Amino acid sequence: MLADKETLNEIAAIISDLRGKTERLQELSGGMQCIDRNCERILAGVLMLELNISDACEFLD
Numbered sequence: 001m002l003a004d005k006e007t008l009n010e011i012a013a014i015i016s017d018l019r020g021k022t023e024r025l026q027e028l029s030g031g032m033q034c035i036d037r038n039c040e041r042i043l044a045g046v047l048m049l050e051l052n053i054s055d056a057c058e059f060l061d
Contacts, residue, residue: 004060005060008053008057011053012050012057018046018049019043019046019050022039022042023043
């Protein structure tokens, strides 16, 4: 199932929000390793989502 451009833009916005919130959480952690490590894992997943969504957007252009 292919999504339309509007849906992909909404998905991209949500992914961007995930990145921002995760980075903010990392800032607030005060160096707590348990939070920092999990944030790094989340950010790795977010990066993969960013790459995938950019590929999908290019496909629709």
